[in-house]
Amino acid sequence: MKNLKKVLGIGVVAAASFFIVAADHIDAPAVQGGSSDITDFYAFQGENTNNLVFVANVQGLISPSASADAVFDESVLVEINIDTNGDNVEDLVIQAIPRDGKMYFFGPVAPSQTGLNSTIATTAVNTGWVDITAYGEAAVTETNTMGMTFFAGPRDDPFFMDFAQYSAIIGGTANGFNDPGADTFAGTNVMSIVVEVPKSMIGGSGTINTWVESKKK
Amino acid sequence: MKTIKRISVVFALSCLVFNCSTDDDNNTMMENQPDFSGTYRQQDQMGRPAxxxxxxxxxxxxxxxxxxxxxxxxxxxxxxxxxxxxxxxxxxxxxxxxxxxxxxxxxxxxxxxxxxxxxxxxxxxxxxxxxxxxxxxxxxxxxxxxxxxxxGGEDFSENPQLSNDNVSANDKDFLSSFPYLASPW
Structure with a gap:
């Protein structure tokens, strides 16, 4: 059964790659299918409700057979942006950058400049790193002295959608969704970065606006 | 200046290694400190899905x-x-x-x-x-x-054939604890 699912998963990947894909997977010509292609972004309260969890996923639709060879690109910075005062300009960033099998984290810290270009905040007080979990290995996590917890490595793509049918509708070859639908992302993996951070480090209370960027050297 | 920055980074990182890692490779860190220099230019961004x-x-x-x-x-x-x-x-x-x-x-x-x-x-x-x-x-x-x-219109009742893809859950259960995402396929 598992093997059949894997085979089906691979077939789905091949089919899906012909379309412009979903949550943010393969969203634009300049990034699609590349190492800086963001697939998804999540922000939610942690198991410890004093913490917020950020999930940034890149490189979508990785088949199980390709997952052992999937790597983070050392030239790509993943930057979580946090606006704490409602002007949609980042007041804090959390930067994640891989080096030699480890994912390094800098922030939350005020960026040296806002906007499209970033330098890595190596003087940040809040830092950490975690060994990038290898495919097939149990998740490796680290918690730093400030109470931040880190993970980086391949995970199941948490996104779900009948994207193939959506594409058929948009393409004019179908009039509606099927019931039940078919999850186009079933059986596929992503490269995932997970950071859990005390809420007190990102504003404490109220509402933040947040978004993720990939930036290339 | 750059050297001072690097030293402070190494210090910060080695503190972390000392405090919370199971593999105490402080010395390796000191010898092979990564290069984080340069400007990174935006490629992709995302807030809300899709x-x-x-x-x-x-x-x-x-x-x-x-x-x-x-x-x-x-x-x-x-x-x-x-x-x-x-x-x-x-x-x-x-x-x-x-x-x-x-x-x-x-x-x-x-x-x-x-x-x-x-x-x-x-x-x-x-x-x-x-x-x-x-x-x-x-x-x-x-x-x-x-x-x-x-x-779906004002009350979610319009265009029912278009307003639900009828895939309402992930193909693997999520974890209640960090890192929350399911293990890879």
Whole structure:
């Protein structure tokens, strides 16, 4: 059964790659299918409700057979942006950058400049790193002295959608969704970065606006 | 100056190694400190799910990814509205609204600034029937929520064949503890 699912998963990947894909997977010509292609972004309260969890996923639709060879690109910075005062300009960033099998984290810290270009905040007080979990290995996590917890490595793509049918509708070859639908992302993996951070480090209370960027050297 | 910066980084990192890692490779860290120099230029960005995919015209998808959020509304709201009205019959009449009581202009005004609003005070969900846009949890059926807001009209009853993709959960269970995402296939 598992093997059949894997085979089906691979077939789905091949089919899906012909379309412009979903949550943010393969969203634009300049990034699609590349190492800086963001697939998804999540922000939610942690198991410890004093913490917020950020999930940034890149490189979508990785088949199980390709997952052992999937790597983070050392030239790509993943930057979580946090606006704490409602002007949609980042007041804090959390930067994640891989080096030699480890994912390094800098922030939350005020960026040296806002906007499209970033330098890595190596003087940040809040830092950490975690060994990038290898495919097939149990998740490796680290918690730093400030109470931040880190993970980086391949995970199941948490996104779900009948994207193939959506594409058929948009393409004019179908009039509606099927019931039940078919999850186009079933059986596929992503490269995932997970950071859990005390809420007190990102504003404490109220509402933040947040978004993720990939930036290339 | 650069040397001082590097030393302080090594110090900070080695503190971490000392405090919380099981493999005490302090010395390795000191000898092989990574190079973090240089300027990193934006390639992709995302706040809410599927916004660039659904609302941005093909020729503008790269431009949307390199427009900072505070400038996205001015640059893209009218395109979003045009595309929404072309996509969905639920906004055919001037007084049509979605279930959030937002008309096409107001709804696309919200979406064009592609940031995720997140509450630090409690439940974090894209939409759970009560709370709206207070975050995005892994299990949230964000696509059906968006389809309902795009196609479902004032009471989620319009265009039922378009307003739910009938995939309402992930193919693997999420974890209740860090790192929350399921292990890879």
């Amino acid at each position: 916004v660039n995919t659904v609302f941005v015209s093909s020729a503008s998808k790269d431009a949307f990814n390199v427009t900072i959020p505070s400038e996205q509304n001015a640059a893209f709201q009218s395109m979003f509205q045009t595309n929404l009205e072309a996509l969905s019959p639920a906004y055919a009449n001037a007084d049509d609204k979605n279930a959030l009581m937002l008309d096409a202009a107001t709804f696309t005004g919200l979406l064009a600034t592609d940031v995720l609003n997140v509450s630090l005070d409690g439940i974090t969900t894209f939409y759970d029937g009560t709370n709206v846009l207070t975050g995005r949890a892994l299990a949230d059926d964000v696509i059906t929520v968006e389809l309902l807001l795009i196609f």
